[in-house]
Amino acid sequence: MTPEARAxxxxxxxVRGNRSDLARGISVVENGEDEAGYLLQHAYxxxxxxSVTGLTGAPGVGKSTMVDGLVSLFRQAGLTVGVIAVxxxxxxxxxxxxxxxxxxxSHTVDTGVFYRSLASRGHLGGVSRHxxxxxALMNLYGFSxxxxxxxxxxxxxxxxxxxxxxxxxxxxxxxxxDVQAIKAGILEIGDVFCINKADLPGADKARREIEMMLHLxxxxxxxxxxxxxxxxxxxxxxDLLLAIESHRQYLSSVNLRDERRKGAYMAVxxxxxxxxxxxxxxxDSRLDGTLEKILHDLASGITDPRTAARFLVDKYVKESQMSxx
Amino acid sequence: MTPEARAxxxxxxxVRGNRSDLARGISVVENGEDEAGYLLQHAYxxxxxxSVTGLTGAPGVGKSTMVDGLVSLFRQAGLTVGVIAVxxxxxxxxxxxxxxxxxxxSHTVDTGVFYRSLASRGHLGGVSRHxxxxxALMNLYGFSxxxxxxxxxxxxxxxxxxxxxxxxxxxxxxxxxDVQAIKAGILEIGDVFCINKADLPGADKARREIEMMLHLxxxxxxxxxxxxxxxxxxxxxxDLLLAIESHRQYLSSVNLRDERRKGAYMAVxxxxxxxxxxxxxxxDSRLDGTLEKILHDLASGITDPRTAARFLVDKYVKESQMSxx
Numbered sequence: 001m002t003p004e005a006r007a008x009x010x011x012x013x014x015v016r017g018n019r020s021d022l023a024r025g026i027s028v029v030e031n032g033e034d035e036a037g038y039l040l041q042h043a044y045x046x047x048x049x050x051s052v053t054g055l056t057g058a059p060g061v062g063k064s065t066m067v068d069g070l071v072s073l074f075r076q077a078g079l080t081v082g083v084i085a086v087x088x089x090x091x092x093x094x095x096x097x098x099x100x101x102x103x104x105x106s107h108t109v110d111t112g113v114f115y116r117s118l119a120s121r122g123h124l125g126g127v128s129r130h131x132x133x134x135x136a137l138m139n140l141y142g143f144s145x146x147x148x149x150x151x152x153x154x155x156x157x158x159x160x161x162x163x164x165x166x167x168x169x170x171x172x173x174x175x176x177x178d179v180q181a182i183k184a185g186i187l188e189i190g191d192v193f194c195i196n197k198a199d200l201p202g203a204d205k206a207r208r209e210i211e212m213m214l215h216l217x218x219x220x221x222x223x224x225x226x227x228x229x230x231x232x233x234x235x236x237x238x239d240l241l242l243a244i245e246s247h248r249q250y251l252s253s254v255n256l257r258d259e260r261r262k263g264a265y266m267a268v269x270x271x272x273x274x275x276x277x278x279x280x281x282x283x284d285s286r287l288d289g290t291l292e293k294i295l296h297d298l299a300s301g302i303t304d305p306r307t308a309a310r311f312l313v314d315k316y317v318k319e320s321q322m323s324x325x
Numbered sequence: 326m327t328p329e330a331r332a333x334x335x336x337x338x339x340v341r342g343n344r345s346d347l348a349r350g351i352s353v354v355e356n357g358e359d360e361a362g363y364l365l366q367h368a369y370x371x372x373x374x375x376s377v378t379g380l381t382g383a384p385g386v387g388k389s390t391m392v393d394g395l396v397s398l399f400r401q402a403g404l405t406v407g408v409i410a411v412x413x414x415x416x417x418x419x420x421x422x423x424x425x426x427x428x429x430x431s432h433t434v435d436t437g438v439f440y441r442s443l444a445s446r447g448h449l450g451g452v453s454r455h456x457x458x459x460x461a462l463m464n465l466y467g468f469s470x471x472x473x474x475x476x477x478x479x480x481x482x483x484x485x486x487x488x489x490x491x492x493x494x495x496x497x498x499x500x501x502x503d504v505q506a507i508k509a510g511i512l513e514i515g516d517v518f519c520i521n522k523a524d525l526p527g528a529d530k531a532r533r534e535i536e537m538m539l540h541l542x543x544x545x546x547x548x549x550x551x552x553x554x555x556x557x558x559x560x561x562x563x564d565l566l567l568a569i570e571s572h573r574q575y576l577s578s579v580n581l582r583d584e585r586r587k588g589a590y591m592a593v594x595x596x597x598x599x600x601x602x603x604x605x606x607x608x609d610s611r612l613d614g615t616l617e618k619i620l621h622d623l624a625s626g627i628t629d630p631r632t633a634a635r636f637l638v639d640k641y642v643k644e645s646q647m648s649x650x
Contacts, residue, residue, distance in 0.1 A: 037631055040629065040630075040631065041629045041631060041632070044623070044626070044629035045627075045629055046626060047625065047626040048624075048626075058383075059383070132630070258624060261624050262620045262624055265620050265623040265624055266620060268623070268630045269619070269620070269623065269630055269633060269634060269637075270603060271630075272630040272633070272634035273602070273606055273634045273637060273638065274602075274603050275634070276631075276634045276635060276638045277598070277599075277602035277603060277606075277638060277642065278595060278598045278599050278602060278603065281598055281602075282595070282598070295587045295590050295594070296587070298369070298594065299583060299586050299587055299590055301369065301370045301371060301372040301373075302370075303370075304368075304369035305365075305369055305457070305590075305593045305597040306365065306366060306597055306601075307366070308594060308597070309594060309597035309600070309601045310601060312594075312598060313601045313602060313642065317602065317638065317642050317643065318642065318643050
């Protein structure tokens with residue numbers, strides 16, 4: 001079978017709701033197999049009807065438990081849920097695999113839920129692109145809700161949160177003291193703030209700090225609510241869901257959802273542009289030995305990065321055949 | 326004055342050891358002013374003679390205090406030190422400015438030390454590229470030691486650590502419990518592990534966990550030492566410095582330092598390639614309205630990211646004039 005034919009078959013299976021085809025489709029994309037391009041062409045041309053919720057926060061805040069709780073609430077409301085757990089901090093060791101194993105506990109027998117972990121494989125990232133791709137595949141499958149969960153608060157995580165309609169930023173009391181800097185970055189991307197483990201000492205302090213910083217935001221528009229949960233005991237999760245839903249209503253009421261989605265497609269587009277340029281240049285120049293020579297010249301001060309980059313783009317992008325799409 | 330002439334003048338000032346020219350040069354680079362390209366061409370063609378130490382760890386482990394301690398030890402040994410504190414998690418609010426202010430406490434009157442904070446400005450990153458650029462400028466100035474400090478352990482931080490000859494990964498006891506995932510990513514980049522706040526309960530547990538995970542590493546080559554410090558009280562910092570120095574000796578003894586440096590130049594080159602391609606495409610296609618149309622088409626499922634990316638590369642990279650360098 002040609003890659004096109006294999007992609008068509010997978011695509012049909014996914015649209016029909018075949019779980020193993022969805023799992024296989026995601027692997028095809030992650031591994032960059034031949035049919036990935038065709039499959040994604042289909043997937044992305046299926047309009048995104050699922051709602052995408054992002055959930056981020058430092059390690060230890062209890063994100064997994066919160067996601068499990070949200071999944072249960074969505075399921076009780078009759079909605080199907082795809083969950084993508086993204087771990088951009090594990091470029092080498094595939095921590096995401098562990099993640100999948102840990103997750104098998106709660107919703108394993110429920111066919112309305114699908115968990116998938118994504119880890120960055122090597123330096124050229126790709127995890128952010130794959131997040132967009134998996135959202136497209138899960139949407140093609142027909143999930144009404146998609147939750148994207150990321151560990152930490154680095155730039156990669158901020159980038160990944162661009163795919164979400166609503167971003168939930170989670171904190172927990174007593175996780176270190178120079179979180180100021182992180183909170184500053186996080187503050188800007190949160191649509192809903194959640195203090196999990198709110199039964200621990202320090203929850204009030206955390207709330208005050210968040211509220212103080214929210215006051216520094218530009219006034220007008222959406223005011224992010226601060227919700228308290230004890231996800232392990234199930235407390236507060238309904239409030240969290242209500243907060244997410246009111247943010248969705250806000251987005252629709254002011255016609256901002258399409259703007260938001262444009263931001264998400266911008267993120268996807270950037271990743272694909274990177275693939276067509278930077279990754280292509282590095283791959284091709286490595287193959288013919290040019291890259292090695294240039295790195296040597298850079299280390300010796302014979303050339304400089306701008307001159308080298310322009311040379312490589314001229315040689316491997318501009319002089320290459322015009323690509324047909 | 327032309328940008329070239331301004332760059333030449335700045336460059337001369339920096340080589341002469343003029344601190345305000347160094348500060349101005351870094352700002353020129355950060356703000357992407359006209360003379361930045363020429364200035365960096367000079368800087369990168371000056372062979373890197375400084376030793377670069379990276380220091381990373383989650384918020385709250387006490388990185389700033391450790392860096393201050395290392396700076397003091399380097400100064401006692403008669404070495405000059407440039408410190409770059411990188412905060413990739415604050416894309417919007419410039420948390421780095423706060424960082425500079427906080428840092429003014431210790432070495433302000435010492436002309437052999439220079440602190441600079443870098444924050445990501447907007448989504449297209451640049452903070453990683455700027456880290457490489459500032460290292461080149463500090464090297465041009467003549468610092469013998471350069472310390473790069475980053476908050477957190479996301480992918481951006483891992484990328485930034487690629488610039489270092491020696492990476493110190495710092496942990497502290499009792500900073501949350503699902504650090505497993507982060508540790509997995511961190512493990513691979515650490516040349517030296519440091520447990521700071523080692524007087525707190527849990528230090529032994531942290532050491533055991535690190536050592537257990539180090540056993541999972543591929544055998545052979547360098548065995549990362551685990552050092553304990555109480556940086557606030559000055560304890561253990563000499564051991565940390567010795568560990569850093571023995572890693573340097575290891576790199577020289579097996580001729581790995583040049584390999585390491587090639588990795589650093591690879592990081593720089595990737596960032597410059599991105600600038601010449603992805604950033605150029607996005608800027609030019611935004612200016613003429615094409616980007617907006619494509620984002621609309623993506624959101625409507627009329628096109629898909631791969632097709633769109635290829636179209637944009639054809640139009641804004643391939644059909645543009647060949648760049649002369």
